[in-house]
Amino acid sequence: MAETASYYRYWGKAKPEAGNGPAYHLLPYHCLDVAAVGSLWLAPDTAVCKQLAMRLQVEREWLQRWFTFCLVLHDLGKFARAFQGLRTDLSDGLVKSNPRMTYSERHDSLGFALWRDVLQEKLAQHLQPVQATWINKIDPWLEVVTGHHGMPPKLDSFRLGNFFEADDEQAAFVFVQHLLDCFLADFDFQPLADKNLYKRLKPLSWQFAGIAVLADWLGSNQEHFTYCAKPMPLTEYWQNFALPKAKQVLAGLPKPPVAGKFEAVQTLFPFIQQPTPLQRYAAEEPLTDQPQFFILEDVTGAGKTEAALILTQRLIAKGLADGLYIGLPTMATANAMYQRLGKVYRSFYETGEQPSLLLAHGARELSQAFRDSVLLAEQANLDTDYQNGRLEEDQELSATAYCNAWLADSRKKALLADVGVGTLDQALLAVLPARHQSLRLLGLGRKVLLVDEVHAYDSYMRELLSALLEAHARQGGSAILLSATLPQTMRESLTAAFHHGLGLEAPNLAHPAAYPLATHTPAPKAGIPAKTEPSPAGRGQGEGIKINALPYSDPHAPTFPHQRNGRLQQLPATMETPIDTRAEVERTVHVQRLDSEEQIIAKIRHRAEQGQCVCWIRNTVKSARQAYQTLLNRGVPAERLNLFHSRFAMIDRQTIENRTLQTFGELSGHDNRKGQILIATQVVEQSLDLDFDVLISDLAPIDLLIQRAGRLRRHVRDALGDRLREPGAEDGRDAPVFYLYAPTPSDDANAAWLKPDHAGTQAVYPHVGQLWLSARLLADKGGFAMPEDARELIEGVYADEAQARIPLALQEASFDAEGKTMVQRSMADLNVLKLDKGYTRKSGDWDEETKIPTRLSEEESVSVALALLVDGELKPYADVERFAWALSTIKLPEREWKKVSRQIPDELKQQIETLKSEQKALRWLEVLPLLHGQNLYSATDGFSADALAE
Template sequence: MAEKLYYKYWGKAGADDVRNNSYHLLPYHCLDVAAVGWQLLKPDMPLCKQLAKQLEIEPEWLRTLFVFCLALHDLGKFARAFQGLRQDLSVDLVKANSRMSYSERHDSLGFCLWQETLQTKLLEQPPSNESAGNEWLSHLEPWLEIVTGHHGMPPKTNLRTRNFFEVEDEQAAMAFVQDAIALFLGDFDFKPLLDKALKKRLKPASWQLAGVAVLADWLGSNQDHFKYCDKPKDLNVYWREIALKKAVNAVNALPKTPGVSAFQGVKSLFDFIQEPTPLQKYAVNEPLTEQPQLFILEDVTGAGKTEAALILTQRLMTQGLADGLYIALPTMATANAMYKRLGDVYRKFYQSGCEPSLILAHGARELSQAFQDSVVLAKQSIIDGDYLNGKNEEDQELSATAYCNAWLADSRKKALLADVGVGTLDQALLAVLPARHQSLRLLGLGRKVLLVDEVHAYDSYMQKLLDALLEAHARQGGSVILLSATLPQTMRETLVKAFHNGLGQAAPTLSDPAQYPLATHTPAATVEQQIDTREAVKRTVNIQRLNSEDEVIAQIRIAVAAGHCVCWIRNTVKAARQSYQDLLDAGIDANRLSLFHSRFAMIDRQEIENRTLQYFGDGSTPEHRKGQVLIATQVVEQSLDLDFDVMITDLAPIDLIIQRAGRLMRHIRDAQGNRIRQEGVKDQRGTPTLYLFSPHPVEDADANWLKPDHTGTQAIYPHIGQLWLTAKHLVGRGRFAMPDDARDLIEGVYSFDAEAEIPDVLLDGSMQATSKTMAQKSMADLNVLKLNKGYTRSSGDWDEETRIPTRLTEEETVSVALAILENGQLKPYAKAEPYAWALSTVKLPEHEWKKAQQQIPENLKSLIETLKVEQKALRWVEVLPLEERQVIYSSRHGFIG
């Protein structure tokens, strides 16, 4: 029997400096990947069952068809242009064609080969199954679009294949497809494939299937399991005797999903809870349904929302609706704090003896060694050669192995595949943006509860992306828990509607105005339930307006003299730095004064964060707290468990003011500041007073109402009308009670009716802010994936994830590594290993960096270039040498400029 043409094509090749002349035949690699897919889509596993249910087909049918498609995922490698990338492998392989340049990736080439050539030729062939005919072939295109997009983006279309394939290549690909049909689809029932309704249902399911294709390709490229084979062997024999057996080992090498432990009550998770809060009791007793569900928990700071959410998470897992959890937070600092809280709890979700993984996901993830130690992943000892597609590193087409290694080395992405992930919301939002490998993020979230904390804290752009994420997560069978101290009614309605869009259901009508505290649960028999809150956090807060910075400083001096600890939250870094200096000038002891903002090098920021928690956190003592003053920006506003005797805040929107007030007398203490942990005991420090640094909200406010003392505030919070309404409600009341007044305050600023109260002169500024909000939403609509189109190139403007924004900022920020000059060499500012350069990095607004850059002496610029060559980690980072004569940065002030 003549040898098949397709045995003359290589699919994987060893790196030429590692294993010369070693290669794996293309048909075998295709079968390796198909065999991994066979294991990943076992019909009795949740993933296959959920996808089959969504597609309204049998799990076994889905498995067979998709595995056949996976066998065709690398059709593009039959291109002579691709084969010519390695001419050093064997004389038995096809010869290179110098006229054919490999200028398009093999994933797109494979899909275009099917569209342009193979489908037409196969339709002309006698059908392999007489009863089925050939019509099914014309329905295969969207399935092949999914599998050929296995490098993290959908394939391009309408490429001219003749520029890349010789006639012999097309013949080889044709022969392989025909043999794959015989191997996988001999007695297959093609009727479901002919149903046009299936094509429509495939579009929303295609995103998860694309993730399966990426994962199958990565695992099928692992030489630890799939050794290279360059000798022709019958496909049926290779499939049964090698590919299927090796795929079992490859999939079994993945970390096992640990067995879920049944919920045994609050004490089983949190032994420190003596008496559950009303919200926690709700989490224990609320009936769950058998389908994906959304919870929105709104309660005051200190009501135990996080614990309630974790109780619900374990109950949802016990119900079989999830295997794990991803907690999404607004900032790195809040993610770090959440990790510490989760450290003792997450193992209790699972049966004893299991090894569940916990991973951190944010921009400085490698700086927390505890997270690095929490997951063990098999290292791949043998690597494939990369497919060089250009001279620059960014243009290089990485092999599946190289992609896999890069992905697993980046714990921001790995967190979505770990059993329990903690990180910023940004990492989850990338699942609904046209960023490479978004499908794997979505797949990783699929069997997890998505828990989003501080859900009110995001701008209109991120809110719109969050809506898309909720819709996508509900569609793939995921449940969601959202936490907030306070949510505007319109935002709550939008979130509920997005989730129900994913379920394909109409959203329930929510009460207006809603009660507070409130638990929203949908779909459910009772969607909204007003919840009581625990007595310890019910309180009245007095409001006292301070008109000038001199009045603020005088108030701080009075508090320090009385031995109280104080926090002044300023809206800008510039204002915080100036106030810190003003307080030093006013005679406040430098040892009692701290500054905390976002422009510190990571090593200093970590130290400041730890010191802040030590001096003002739950375990702080009277000795720590006495007379201490913290000048901070919004970095202390959310999720950090801090408690101050005196709180002063710049004017900000009402929800943020309420959030800041949550750090005022947060813990129950005696008059000296000792922590009291008995239930039912009142705080002994007197009635809390929130000092509001704000102009008077006069009815005839003019356009300069905030200027000049609050110009920075208006830059950060441009909706001046909402600021005026906030000041009016707070100053007018003179106090507010929590939780009783929370909903009135929020709706009094954010409702449509409230806008009518804003003075006409301030409406211009407010309209500009509203226009900006609309522009942010439009930008989100432009950027977010068109999920209803399915996994196709036209569903988004695809790019590498580093170029896809999860947040919009007024100005681009620049990562700058601080360096010091020692013996003629630039060394990292941070004296720490192994991440000295990462710990030396600070994020600066672009205009600040440009000013600083101009101060770098010419003689140091060549040293910087040399350093960047030596230190790969600095390739995409700017470097700023710190000279003794310049005071541009200090560990106490941060970046000064």
């Protein structure tokens, strides 16, 4: 290169302040750094390259070479003089700023606009005619790489003259010309002329976008890619710096653990002496070579979680998955699952492997090696945030800052671990227009998605779950759904969603009355021998019902073993298999309705005085706190009374959760349980292995009541409450009674049936008709037998014909609730990304200012760190050495946060801002000082703003 090219006069990364070494990194070098990372990530021998090349129907070497070239173009927008003017203090050798040009549009969108409106035409004029034909067709690839900050670029037409000078456009053009010579000499452009390539690319573009985000993050790591301001030929920098440094970065990443073999249930779970029928099914059900989908419905205590983990290990061993993400309804259920997984997850892999396990909201027991890995460690060396002249909260963050922010939130980080546990919300964000959703989708890609307590989600979340299942199936993922019971319509819609992702028509499920039931698709077709061993006789399951699934024309569907070139090779089947029930979990529960809180308080005190342990599950935090306070006022000793709800700081919540499990869990005995009382909300409804002698519940929909009743006499115990583990042992306590706090479900119930005593219940569960049907069904039956009555109970409330029984006076409120349900579904359809459109702004409502929720039933929540004022300084509420601020966090409804934030004294607000700038853990949280006399929070009661004026 005779003279230095003009593109060496542009900076790409810059240090926020002077320090050792160059103050900036030249733009072409940063572009090459990122491309080098992406090139090695997509090396032809990697699983991700093999999968993507197969799905695109191109050669692996071709794909690596082409996407590497695209990645070098990811920061074209930084050629904008408006961007370069953000730092005028770096060097006289760089282009001069233009004061007229304001950086008011992000560089990712500017880069795509520059390509579309200027560079395409210029390149077409300078290329050979054969080469020029492809130049106008590659916009989708450029949208992927320029959208490397987690959102697709804007498609608006900008007045480029407001951002770029003519010299900038020319420098970018010369840069691209030189890149063509470096990367695409003798390249076969013919695949780019294939229209079908872009149809195949659309559903895959989300994975490419995730790779682009990761490549930009890793390529921005100054610990490896040290700044260089000295011009040198692009090929020299590529060979001597970019590629070697990229190899170092990738070598420092956690190595994928090697999958182990499935040997036996007892190898995975040594404590299981006799597998349950469902667990035997999980160990023996034949698998196909395609992504697999299971719905496991069984009673509480049937070992659903263990069965799901058995299936997970088999899927990993078969090469259908590399890891696992478990999505749960609540934080409490995630904590409990994390503890259970900690004992078994290593068994998914070969002995000596070090798979990573991460709790999606946890601040404890994090793998140090995982946190400190290059991929997931926060980067100490920051580069300049791209200030655009607006308020600080509106600033455009650099790749390093985005990386730190994303990874500071362990809820997101869990999606990148080999085994992650968290709320389902974190996975659902993969199908919503939320920044970095492509990274979430990429993280889920080769994992088994295990969703527990599926019945617990409302219509909005179920629609999002259907979209997630479709997307997950499309990228080759398997899924397992667990539930005590599911309405038939829900089972059909979830199965159909997974089938759609595989390019199959929805199966016609046989509507079996059987329960427990396992649904499996795509299962081996009837008459076609499976590759696995046939099941031995007496495995504890009935004859499976096989339903062939028909293919349908979907241009975006993946190609799996049942399809080759869009043609059917072998029809997969959907198998519905009745499962036997162990005698230990078969039981009859009597139901007794209680009319008043006074009755309940009296019963709780009486039964506790008899030495029994009692739980009352309330529907709202406010009612739980009131019941707790009433019992204290009536003389119940504080040491016998426990309160558990969602408004506790993490450190207190962990303490309460552990104490609850010790007092009422599987290993508890007479000494722990005697006379103990727990007042709780829905946090104990799911996934916690709790066992109460006496259980009282506020009215709720029937499926939730069945779930709650599963915490009544869950384990076999003697009359004192000590565990009996001998086979065939019978419970020594009296017959189980489930007490239901509800009004009389009479035929002439009026519109105020639930008011005023149950107003909170109606606010949480607004479908009054379904509540009335639930109460009436239990009143008519006087109880229920499990598993025999499970289907009758569920369909007796949710089936279309059941709705005709709702009293006329309740129908208006029920219609309102139905209307809200329809609105929820419509909102989900409106909010969810149209993934078949590809990674583009047209795929959804991509708006930086709009936060799309994962739940509509809850108002927006705010993550708040509680602080104490100690000697004039704000300290974390949690008095621990590690993760103190994380353990001090609490989630508050936005309405309550606004109420309490107004009470923060002005003199503390500046200290809070200073603290947030000093503590990286606080940058993404609000801070609430707990001041003397406010009585906002206590370790026993949790948070309440009731005492404050509105």
